[in-house]
Amino acid sequence: MMDPMLNEESSYAPKQTYFSPYAMNGGTCLAIAGEDFVVVGSDTRLSQGFSIFTRDLPKTYKLTTSTVLGACGFHGDVLTLTKVLNARLKMFEHEHHKKMTTSEIAAMLSTMLYHRRFFPYYVYNLIAGLDEEGKGVVYSFDPVGSYGSDGYRARGSAAAMLQPLLDNQIGLKNQQNVQRVSLSKEKVVNLVKDVFISAAERDIYTGDAVVVHVITKDGTTTERFPLRRD
Amino acid sequence: MKRITATKATTIIKNVRKTSNISAMYHDFGGSSTHLLDDALTSTTNFTVPYGIDPVESLKEFTNPKSDVKIHFDHGTTTLAFKFQHGVIVAVDSRATAGPSIESQTVKKVIEINPYLLGTMAGGAADCAYWERVLARQCRIYELRNKERISVAAASKLLANIVYNYKGMGLSMGTMICGWDKRGPGLYYVDSDGERMSNNIYSVGSGSVYAYGVLDSGYRYDLSVEEAIDLGRRSIYHATHRDAYSGGVVNLYHMKESGWEFISQTDVFDLHYQYKAEKEKK
Numbered sequence: 001m002m003d004p005m006l007n008e009e010s011s012y013a014p015k016q017t018y019f020s021p022y023a024m025n026g027g028t029c030l031a032i033a034g035e036d037f038v039v040v041g042s043d044t045r046l047s048q049g050f051s052i053f054t055r056d057l058p059k060t061y062k063l064t065t066s067t068v069l070g071a072c073g074f075h076g077d078v079l080t081l082t083k084v085l086n087a088r089l090k091m092f093e094h095e096h097h098k099k100m101t102t103s104e105i106a107a108m109l110s111t112m113l114y115h116r117r118f119f120p121y122y123v124y125n126l127i128a129g130l131d132e133e134g135k136g137v138v139y140s141f142d143p144v145g146s147y148g149s150d151g152y153r154a155r156g157s158a159a160a161m162l163q164p165l166l167d168n169q170i171g172l173k174n175q176q177n178v179q180r181v182s183l184s185k186e187k188v189v190n191l192v193k194d195v196f197i198s199a200a201e202r203d204i205y206t207g208d209a210v211v212v213h214v215i216t217k218d219g220t221t222t223e224r225f226p227l228r229r230d
Numbered sequence: 231m232k233r234i235t236a237t238k239a240t241t242i243i244k245n246v247r248k249t250s251n252i253s254a255m256y257h258d259f260g261g262s263s264t265h266l267l268d269d270a271l272t273s274t275t276n277f278t279v280p281y282g283i284d285p286v287e288s289l290k291e292f293t294n295p296k297s298d299v300k301i302h303f304d305h306g307t308t309t310l311a312f313k314f315q316h317g318v319i320v321a322v323d324s325r326a327t328a329g330p331s332i333e334s335q336t337v338k339k340v341i342e343i344n345p346y347l348l349g350t351m352a353g354g355a356a357d358c359a360y361w362e363r364v365l366a367r368q369c370r371i372y373e374l375r376n377k378e379r380i381s382v383a384a385a386s387k388l389l390a391n392i393v394y395n396y397k398g399m400g401l402s403m404g405t406m407i408c409g410w411d412k413r414g415p416g417l418y419y420v421d422s423d424g425e426r427m428s429n430n431i432y433s434v435g436s437g438s439v440y441a442y443g444v445l446d447s448g449y450r451y452d453l454s455v456e457e458a459i460d461l462g463r464r465s466i467y468h469a470t471h472r473d474a475y476s477g478g479v480v481n482l483y484h485m486k487e488s489g490w491e492f493i494s495q496t497d498v499f500d501l502h503y504q505y506k507a508e509k510e511k512k
Binding site: 111113114116117144146147150 | 277326328331333334336337338354355356357359360399400401
């Protein structure tokens with residue numbers, strides 16, 4: 001229902017329509033880095049406007065055994081970006097006889113995105129993985145390749161709802177007299193579940209199911225659990 | 231078995247030659263692609279421009295609030311740098327915004343080009359980070375070819391000439407190149423409009439107006455190192471206090487004859503109460 005307070009489409013002036021190369025397919029992903037692990041979660045809904053295309057499309061993509069890409073935005077660009085990323089990863093392996101590390105992948109993704117500066121990939125990216133020392137690290141990107149490492153980050157349609165919650169619970173922002181205690185894997189996974197449940201309540205593009213990957217030096221475990229489907 | 235037509239065969243051969251030349255292509259950091267149909271892989275090493283569309287006009291669509299598609303790029307900032315008798319002080323904030331959202335409070339806006347050259351970031355974060363990295367590469371190539379360090383004037387001119395090629399295409403970059411070379415301390419302002427100027431004091435960014443006020447009232451060429459550091463920090467604090475797009479922490483560098491030195495990282499939250507206490511003591 002249209003909110004009567006919002007002044008949308010109340011004029012009947014001629015409107016020019018044109019082909020837009022982009023669309024907004026919704027979805028949310030987030031990543032939290034721990035001492036020796038990273039947790040990456042995303043919802044599985046693919047939508048456009050008021051329609052849901054599918055309820056089974058996770059927005060996380062495994063790149064190597066220790067790195068996962070989270071990508072939301074325009075699904076067409078997500079598909080091409082992951083295809084090209086995987087190709088570049090393979091080429092690196094063939095040339096250098098070793099797998100790319102998380103920070104190398106992040107730097108490469110940054111230049112890949114910047115080369116489309118004048119026709120951007122409409123994708124908000126997250127690279128999460130273990131660095132050379134085995135510590136968890138999360139890199140977040142803007143659509144043209146600006147990136148930096150954070151301890152935690154939410155990206156996508158519900159990011160504005162989730163990021164403040166993560167700032168408070170993981171970054172311990174705006175809390176007085178708190179002890180900084182390192183979070184365990186189980187606590188982080190439970191936090192991710194709760195956070196997605198909240199996002200599904202208030203964001204129409206987030207819901208259906210959550211896929212949670214936990215990356216440690218022993219490999220990646222994947223969990224999947226349901227969310228609201230409305 | 232599928233039969234391949236002659237035209238398809240030549241396209242395949244062209245593509246194979248393109249991809250087998252990939253290592254040569256990796257060294258091409260600039261130039262826009264003129265192929266009508268660029269495959270996605272080559273578009274990662276050349277600049278892809280949408281055919282027949284003015285990139286600035288098409289990118290404007292994304293900042294239109296009525297549009298469904300909103301691509302926000304991370305923007306800066308307040309940055310400042312000034313020359314004085316003991317070198318150059320460089321002070322920056324650390325906030326990145328994408329439209330109305332604060333994307334990060336921990337952005338590194340001073341780019342360490344090499345041990346005796348610093349570049350600051352203001353405007354589009356990706357533009358600054360990328361082109362200053364290209365500048366670092368060019369400075370290194372210069373060093374290897376000429377067996378001596380590049381001067382600040384030459385480094386800043388390299389950057390200005392590179393971005394001038396993209397003038398009008400919507401790059402947003404306002405940077406200060408600071409260093410110490412044979413001529414002493416050097417400070418140049420370079421931006422994406424093609425400006426390149428040298429002076430003693432510069433502040434760049436949305437909060438620069440506030441920083442200039444504090445900087446100009448406290449600046450003398452014969453400041454001591456501690457006074458200069460305090461002035462830089464105070465100017466950034468005041469800018470973050472009044473400018474919504476600046477905040478986070480103040481990162482401070484001192485450029486000396488022996489190269490740059492990272493001085494401090496202070497949260498503006500703490501600075502606020504520190505300056506408040508100082509005011510009340512008086």
